[in-house]
Amino acid sequence: MTTPASSGTKKRVFSGMQPSGEAHLGNYLGALRRWVQMQDDWDCVWCIVDEHAITAGGDPAELPGNVFDLAVSYLAVGLDPEKAIIFVQSDVPEHTELAWLFNAVTPVGDLERMTQFKDKAQRFESIPAGILNYPILQAADILLYKADAVPVGEDQKQHLELTRDIARKFNAAYGETFPETEPLIEEGVGRIMGLDGEAKMSKSLGNTVPVLAEPDEIWNRVRTAVTDPQRVRKSDPGRPDVCNVFTLHGFFSDVGTRADIDRRCRSAEIGCVDCKRILSDNIAAAFGPFRERAAEYHANPRLVREILDDGAERARAIAKQTMAEVRDRMGLDWRKATG
Numbered sequence: 001m002t003t004p005a006s007s008g009t010k011k012r013v014f015s016g017m018q019p020s021g022e023a024h025l026g027n028y029l030g031a032l033r034r035w036v037q038m039q040d041d042w043d044c045v046w047c048i049v050d051e052h053a054i055t056a057g058g059d060p061a062e063l064p065g066n067v068f069d070l071a072v073s074y075l076a077v078g079l080d081p082e083k084a085i086i087f088v089q090s091d092v093p094e095h096t097e098l099a100w101l102f103n104a105v106t107p108v109g110d111l112e113r114m115t116q117f118k119d120k121a122q123r124f125e126s127i128p129a130g131i132l133n134y135p136i137l138q139a140a141d142i143l144l145y146k147a148d149a150v151p152v153g154e155d156q157k158q159h160l161e162l163t164r165d166i167a168r169k170f171n172a173a174y175g176e177t178f179p180e181t182e183p184l185i186e187e188g189v190g191r192i193m194g195l196d197g198e199a200k201m202s203k204s205l206g207n208t209v210p211v212l213a214e215p216d217e218i219w220n221r222v223r224t225a226v227t228d229p230q231r232v233r234k235s236d237p238g239r240p241d242v243c244n245v246f247t248l249h250g251f252f253s254d255v256g257t258r259a260d261i262d263r264r265c266r267s268a269e270i271g272c273v274d275c276k277r278i279l280s281d282n283i284a285a286a287f288g289p290f291r292e293r294a295a296e297y298h299a300n301p302r303l304v305r306e307i308l309d310d311g312a313e314r315a316r317a318i319a320k321q322t323m324a325e326v327r328d329r330m331g332l333d334w335r336k337a338t339g
Protein backbone atom coordinates (compact mmCIF):
# COMPACT_ATOMS: atom_id res chain seq x y z
CA MET A 1 0.00 0.00 0.00
CA THR A 2 1.36 3.40 -0.88
CA THR A 3 0.12 6.80 0.17
CA PRO A 4 -1.05 8.91 -2.74
CA ALA A 5 1.27 11.90 -3.08
CA SER A 6 -1.76 14.12 -2.82
CA SER A 7 -5.48 13.95 -3.32
CA GLY A 8 -6.78 14.66 -6.78
CA THR A 9 -4.66 16.63 -9.18
CA LYS A 10 -3.52 19.38 -6.86
CA LYS A 11 -0.05 19.27 -5.44
CA ARG A 12 0.25 19.19 -1.69
CA VAL A 13 1.83 21.81 0.54
CA PHE A 14 2.52 21.62 4.23
CA SER A 15 3.56 24.39 6.54
CA GLY A 16 3.51 25.13 10.22
CA MET A 17 4.09 27.76 12.82
CA GLN A 18 5.06 27.52 16.46
CA PRO A 19 2.33 28.58 18.85
CA SER A 20 3.34 31.67 20.76
CA GLY A 21 -0.16 33.11 20.85
CA GLU A 22 -1.82 35.48 18.45
CA ALA A 23 -0.06 35.89 15.09
CA HIS A 24 1.61 39.21 14.30
CA LEU A 25 2.33 41.36 11.29
CA GLY A 26 5.58 39.50 10.52
CA ASN A 27 3.78 36.13 10.53
CA TYR A 28 1.13 37.58 8.30
CA LEU A 29 3.41 39.17 5.72
CA GLY A 30 6.01 36.42 5.79
CA ALA A 31 3.68 33.43 5.76
CA LEU A 32 -0.05 33.55 6.43
CA ARG A 33 -0.92 35.97 3.65
CA ARG A 34 0.61 33.58 1.18
CA TRP A 35 -0.92 30.46 2.72
CA VAL A 36 -4.35 32.02 2.28
CA GLN A 37 -3.63 32.68 -1.39
CA MET A 38 -2.49 29.11 -2.00
CA GLN A 39 -5.67 27.46 -0.76
CA ASP A 40 -7.46 27.30 -4.10
CA ASP A 41 -4.61 25.86 -6.11
CA TRP A 42 -2.94 23.52 -3.68
CA ASP A 43 -3.95 20.68 -1.44
CA CYS A 44 -3.01 22.46 1.81
CA VAL A 45 -2.07 21.13 5.22
CA TRP A 46 -1.57 23.85 7.87
CA CYS A 47 -0.21 22.84 11.22
CA ILE A 48 0.35 24.38 14.64
CA VAL A 49 3.60 22.81 15.75
CA ASP A 50 3.26 22.61 19.52
CA GLU A 51 5.81 19.81 19.82
CA HIS A 52 8.41 22.06 18.26
CA ALA A 53 7.45 24.77 20.72
CA ILE A 54 8.34 22.62 23.73
CA THR A 55 12.00 22.64 22.65
CA ALA A 56 11.96 26.36 23.45
CA GLY A 57 11.07 25.53 27.05
CA GLY A 58 7.89 27.57 27.43
CA ASP A 59 5.50 27.43 30.37
CA PRO A 60 3.19 24.37 30.06
CA ALA A 61 0.38 26.39 31.62
CA GLU A 62 0.51 28.81 28.70
CA LEU A 63 0.74 26.34 25.84
CA PRO A 64 -2.97 25.49 25.47
CA GLY A 65 -3.91 29.17 25.30
CA ASN A 66 -1.11 29.88 22.86
CA VAL A 67 -2.28 27.09 20.56
CA PHE A 68 -5.87 28.35 20.75
CA ASP A 69 -4.83 31.94 20.03
CA LEU A 70 -2.75 30.92 17.03
CA ALA A 71 -5.64 28.80 15.75
CA VAL A 72 -7.97 31.80 15.99
CA SER A 73 -5.38 33.89 14.11
CA TYR A 74 -5.10 31.22 11.41
CA LEU A 75 -8.87 31.19 10.94
CA ALA A 76 -9.26 34.95 11.27
CA VAL A 77 -6.77 35.78 8.50
CA GLY A 78 -8.54 33.37 6.18
CA LEU A 79 -7.11 29.88 6.51
CA ASP A 80 -10.20 27.93 5.62
CA PRO A 81 -11.09 24.50 7.02
CA GLU A 82 -13.32 23.91 3.98
CA LYS A 83 -10.30 24.17 1.71
CA ALA A 84 -7.41 23.03 3.87
CA ILE A 85 -6.55 20.69 6.70
CA ILE A 86 -5.87 22.78 9.81
CA PHE A 87 -4.65 20.91 12.86
CA VAL A 88 -2.37 20.70 15.89
CA GLN A 89 0.78 18.60 15.61
CA SER A 90 0.42 16.81 18.97
CA ASP A 91 -3.00 15.52 17.92
CA VAL A 92 -1.27 13.32 15.36
CA PRO A 93 1.28 11.13 17.18
CA GLU A 94 2.62 9.86 13.85
CA HIS A 95 4.75 13.04 13.65
CA THR A 96 6.92 12.03 16.59
CA GLU A 97 6.91 8.40 15.53
CA LEU A 98 8.24 9.21 12.08
CA ALA A 99 10.77 11.62 13.60
CA TRP A 100 12.15 8.77 15.69
CA LEU A 101 12.45 6.54 12.65
CA PHE A 102 14.24 9.31 10.73
CA ASN A 103 16.92 9.24 13.43
CA ALA A 104 18.11 6.11 11.65
CA VAL A 105 19.06 8.02 8.49
CA THR A 106 20.11 11.42 9.86
CA PRO A 107 23.79 12.12 10.50
CA VAL A 108 24.45 13.99 13.77
CA GLY A 109 26.98 16.10 11.87
CA ASP A 110 24.22 17.43 9.60
CA LEU A 111 22.17 18.48 12.61
CA GLU A 112 25.14 20.17 14.25
CA ARG A 113 25.77 22.14 11.09
CA MET A 114 22.34 23.84 11.12
CA THR A 115 22.80 27.56 11.74
CA GLN A 116 19.61 27.70 13.82
CA PHE A 117 20.98 24.94 16.02
CA LYS A 118 24.24 26.80 16.47
CA ASP A 119 22.39 29.98 17.41
CA LYS A 120 20.01 28.31 19.83
CA ALA A 121 22.70 26.09 21.38
CA GLN A 122 24.56 29.14 22.66
CA ARG A 123 21.74 29.80 25.09
CA PHE A 124 22.31 26.51 26.94
CA GLU A 125 25.01 25.18 29.18
CA SER A 126 23.69 21.68 28.57
CA ILE A 127 22.00 21.50 25.17
CA PRO A 128 18.70 19.56 25.16
CA ALA A 129 18.63 16.87 22.46
CA GLY A 130 15.37 18.39 21.21
CA ILE A 131 17.23 21.51 20.07
CA LEU A 132 19.54 19.33 17.99
CA ASN A 133 16.78 17.05 16.71
CA TYR A 134 14.31 19.84 15.96
CA PRO A 135 14.82 19.61 12.16
CA ILE A 136 14.17 15.86 12.20
CA LEU A 137 10.69 16.51 13.58
CA GLN A 138 10.24 19.19 10.94
CA ALA A 139 11.22 16.70 8.22
CA ALA A 140 8.70 14.25 9.68
CA ASP A 141 5.96 16.92 9.62
CA ILE A 142 6.54 17.48 5.94
CA LEU A 143 7.21 13.95 4.74
CA LEU A 144 4.40 12.35 6.71
CA TYR A 145 2.10 14.07 4.19
CA LYS A 146 4.50 13.54 1.27
CA ALA A 147 4.28 17.27 0.67
CA ASP A 148 5.40 18.42 -2.76
CA ALA A 149 6.32 21.83 -1.47
CA VAL A 150 6.63 23.92 1.66
CA PRO A 151 6.12 27.67 1.73
CA VAL A 152 8.70 28.97 4.18
CA GLY A 153 10.88 31.95 4.85
CA GLU A 154 14.51 32.18 3.86
CA ASP A 155 15.49 31.22 7.43
CA GLN A 156 14.02 27.73 6.94
CA LYS A 157 15.88 26.94 3.74
CA GLN A 158 18.54 24.89 5.48
CA HIS A 159 15.93 22.83 7.32
CA LEU A 160 14.26 22.12 3.99
CA GLU A 161 17.54 20.98 2.50
CA LEU A 162 17.93 18.61 5.40
CA THR A 163 14.38 17.35 4.83
CA ARG A 164 15.30 16.55 1.25
CA ASP A 165 18.47 14.77 2.39
CA ILE A 166 16.48 12.71 4.85
CA ALA A 167 13.99 11.75 2.13
CA ARG A 168 16.83 10.79 -0.20
CA LYS A 169 18.66 8.74 2.42
CA PHE A 170 15.48 7.00 3.49
CA ASN A 171 14.59 6.17 -0.11
CA ALA A 172 18.10 4.84 -0.76
CA ALA A 173 18.08 2.66 2.35
CA TYR A 174 14.50 1.38 2.33
CA GLY A 175 13.09 1.96 -1.14
CA GLU A 176 11.39 4.85 -2.89
CA THR A 177 8.92 6.30 -0.38
CA PHE A 178 9.22 10.05 -0.03
CA PRO A 179 9.30 12.97 -2.49
CA GLU A 180 12.06 15.55 -2.43
CA THR A 181 10.01 18.43 -1.16
CA GLU A 182 10.61 21.84 -2.71
CA PRO A 183 10.96 24.94 -0.57
CA LEU A 184 8.78 27.80 -1.86
CA ILE A 185 10.52 30.96 -0.84
CA GLU A 186 8.66 34.08 -1.85
CA GLU A 187 10.70 36.39 -4.02
CA GLY A 188 11.16 39.95 -2.96
CA VAL A 189 9.73 39.65 0.53
CA GLY A 190 12.84 38.66 2.42
CA ARG A 191 13.07 39.31 6.10
CA ILE A 192 10.33 41.49 7.46
CA MET A 193 12.20 43.96 9.64
CA GLY A 194 10.62 44.94 12.95
CA LEU A 195 9.29 48.40 13.72
CA ASP A 196 12.55 49.03 15.58
CA GLY A 197 14.28 48.81 12.21
CA GLU A 198 16.92 46.58 13.84
CA ALA A 199 15.79 42.99 14.06
CA LYS A 200 13.44 40.60 12.31
CA MET A 201 9.85 41.14 13.41
CA SER A 202 9.09 38.99 16.39
CA LYS A 203 6.59 38.97 19.17
CA SER A 204 9.23 38.50 21.86
CA LEU A 205 11.06 41.65 20.74
CA GLY A 206 7.84 43.65 20.81
CA ASN A 207 8.66 45.23 17.45
CA THR A 208 5.50 44.19 15.66
CA VAL A 209 1.70 44.51 15.58
CA PRO A 210 -0.69 41.68 16.52
CA VAL A 211 -2.96 40.76 13.60
CA LEU A 212 -6.03 41.15 15.78
CA ALA A 213 -5.05 44.54 17.24
CA GLU A 214 -7.63 47.35 17.37
CA PRO A 215 -6.90 50.48 15.30
CA ASP A 216 -5.70 52.37 18.43
CA GLU A 217 -3.21 49.69 19.28
CA ILE A 218 -2.02 49.50 15.68
CA TRP A 219 -1.38 53.23 15.78
CA ASN A 220 0.40 53.00 19.14
CA ARG A 221 2.79 50.46 17.66
CA VAL A 222 3.24 52.02 14.23
CA ARG A 223 3.96 55.49 15.62
CA THR A 224 7.05 54.10 17.39
CA ALA A 225 8.46 52.74 14.10
CA VAL A 226 11.98 53.78 13.18
CA THR A 227 12.20 55.64 9.87
CA ASP A 228 15.15 56.99 7.87
CA PRO A 229 17.72 57.59 10.65
CA GLN A 230 19.17 60.55 8.78
CA ARG A 231 15.87 62.36 8.77
CA VAL A 232 15.97 64.20 12.08
CA ARG A 233 13.67 67.14 11.43
CA LYS A 234 10.48 67.23 9.38
CA SER A 235 12.21 69.75 7.09
CA ASP A 236 14.94 67.22 6.24
CA PRO A 237 14.29 65.40 2.97
CA GLY A 238 13.69 61.69 3.58
CA ARG A 239 14.88 58.60 1.75
CA PRO A 240 12.00 56.16 1.25
CA ASP A 241 14.37 53.56 -0.20
CA VAL A 242 16.05 53.08 3.21
CA CYS A 243 12.92 53.57 5.31
CA ASN A 244 11.28 50.52 6.85
CA VAL A 245 7.93 52.31 7.15
CA PHE A 246 7.98 52.88 3.42
CA THR A 247 8.74 49.18 2.90
CA LEU A 248 5.62 48.37 4.92
CA HIS A 249 3.59 50.75 2.78
CA GLY A 250 4.52 48.37 -0.03
CA PHE A 251 2.23 45.75 1.52
CA PHE A 252 -0.67 47.95 2.59
CA SER A 253 -0.86 51.04 0.39
CA ASP A 254 -1.75 51.25 -3.28
CA VAL A 255 0.67 52.30 -6.01
CA GLY A 256 -0.67 55.85 -6.21
CA THR A 257 -0.37 56.43 -2.48
CA ARG A 258 3.14 55.05 -2.49
CA ALA A 259 4.25 57.23 -5.37
CA ASP A 260 2.75 60.23 -3.64
CA ILE A 261 4.45 59.49 -0.32
CA ASP A 262 7.74 58.80 -2.08
CA ARG A 263 7.69 62.19 -3.75
CA ARG A 264 6.49 64.15 -0.74
CA CYS A 265 8.95 62.46 1.61
CA ARG A 266 11.91 63.26 -0.63
CA SER A 267 10.80 66.87 -0.84
CA ALA A 268 10.04 67.07 2.90
CA GLU A 269 6.41 67.95 2.22
CA ILE A 270 5.19 65.07 4.36
CA GLY A 271 6.61 64.20 7.77
CA CYS A 272 7.14 60.76 9.26
CA VAL A 273 4.18 61.05 11.62
CA ASP A 274 1.75 61.67 8.76
CA CYS A 275 3.30 58.91 6.71
CA LYS A 276 2.94 56.50 9.63
CA ARG A 277 -0.66 57.60 10.13
CA ILE A 278 -1.48 56.56 6.57
CA LEU A 279 0.27 53.23 7.06
CA SER A 280 -1.49 52.63 10.37
CA ASP A 281 -4.92 53.41 8.85
CA ASN A 282 -4.26 51.08 5.94
CA ILE A 283 -3.13 48.25 8.22
CA ALA A 284 -6.23 48.79 10.38
CA ALA A 285 -8.43 48.60 7.29
CA ALA A 286 -6.72 45.44 6.05
CA PHE A 287 -6.94 43.78 9.46
CA GLY A 288 -10.55 44.86 10.15
CA PRO A 289 -12.13 41.71 8.70
CA PHE A 290 -9.70 39.59 10.74
CA ARG A 291 -10.87 41.22 13.96
CA GLU A 292 -14.49 40.58 13.02
CA ARG A 293 -13.91 36.95 12.25
CA ALA A 294 -11.84 36.47 15.42
CA ALA A 295 -14.69 37.89 17.51
CA GLU A 296 -16.94 35.06 16.30
CA TYR A 297 -14.42 32.43 17.34
CA HIS A 298 -13.79 34.08 20.69
CA ALA A 299 -17.52 34.10 21.33
CA ASN A 300 -17.71 30.45 20.35
CA PRO A 301 -14.49 28.58 21.22
CA ARG A 302 -16.21 25.24 20.62
CA LEU A 303 -16.19 26.07 16.95
CA VAL A 304 -12.39 26.28 17.00
CA ARG A 305 -12.29 22.98 18.81
CA GLU A 306 -14.48 21.29 16.22
CA ILE A 307 -12.38 22.64 13.37
CA LEU A 308 -9.12 21.44 14.92
CA ASP A 309 -10.60 18.06 15.89
CA ASP A 310 -11.81 17.56 12.36
CA GLY A 311 -8.45 18.70 10.95
CA ALA A 312 -6.62 16.22 13.17
CA GLU A 313 -8.85 13.41 11.98
CA ARG A 314 -8.20 14.23 8.33
CA ALA A 315 -4.46 14.64 8.93
CA ARG A 316 -4.33 11.37 10.77
CA ALA A 317 -5.98 9.48 7.93
CA ILE A 318 -3.06 10.46 5.69
CA ALA A 319 -0.45 9.99 8.43
CA LYS A 320 -1.61 6.45 9.16
CA GLN A 321 -1.17 5.40 5.55
CA THR A 322 2.35 6.78 5.38
CA MET A 323 3.29 5.10 8.64
CA ALA A 324 1.97 1.73 7.52
CA GLU A 325 4.18 2.02 4.47
CA VAL A 326 7.20 3.19 6.47
CA ARG A 327 6.87 0.45 9.08
CA ASP A 328 6.66 -2.14 6.37
CA ARG A 329 9.76 -0.82 4.59
CA MET A 330 11.74 -0.68 7.80
CA GLY A 331 10.82 -4.21 8.84
CA LEU A 332 8.79 -3.06 11.80
CA ASP A 333 6.24 -5.80 11.46
CA TRP A 334 7.49 -8.82 13.33
CA ARG A 335 4.27 -10.75 12.73
CA LYS A 336 5.63 -11.53 9.32
CA ALA A 337 7.93 -13.99 11.10
CA THR A 338 4.94 -15.93 12.37
CA GLY A 339 3.82 -16.68 8.83
Ligand code: TRP
Pocket (backbone or CB within 6 Å): 014, 015, 016, 017, 018, 049, 052, 137, 138, 141, 142, 150, 151, 152, 156
Ligand atom coordinates in the same frame (compact mmCIF):
# COMPACT_ATOMS: atom_id res chain seq x y z
N1 TRP B 1 10.65 25.50 12.05
C1 TRP B 1 9.54 26.27 11.54
C2 TRP B 1 9.68 27.72 12.02
O1 TRP B 1 10.24 27.97 13.06
C3 TRP B 1 8.21 25.72 12.01
C4 TRP B 1 7.95 24.38 11.41
C5 TRP B 1 7.89 23.18 12.05
C6 TRP B 1 7.67 24.13 10.03
N2 TRP B 1 7.61 22.20 11.17
C7 TRP B 1 7.46 22.74 9.93
C8 TRP B 1 7.60 24.94 8.90
C9 TRP B 1 7.19 22.14 8.70
C10 TRP B 1 7.33 24.33 7.68
C11 TRP B 1 7.13 22.95 7.58
O2 TRP B 1 9.18 28.59 11.36
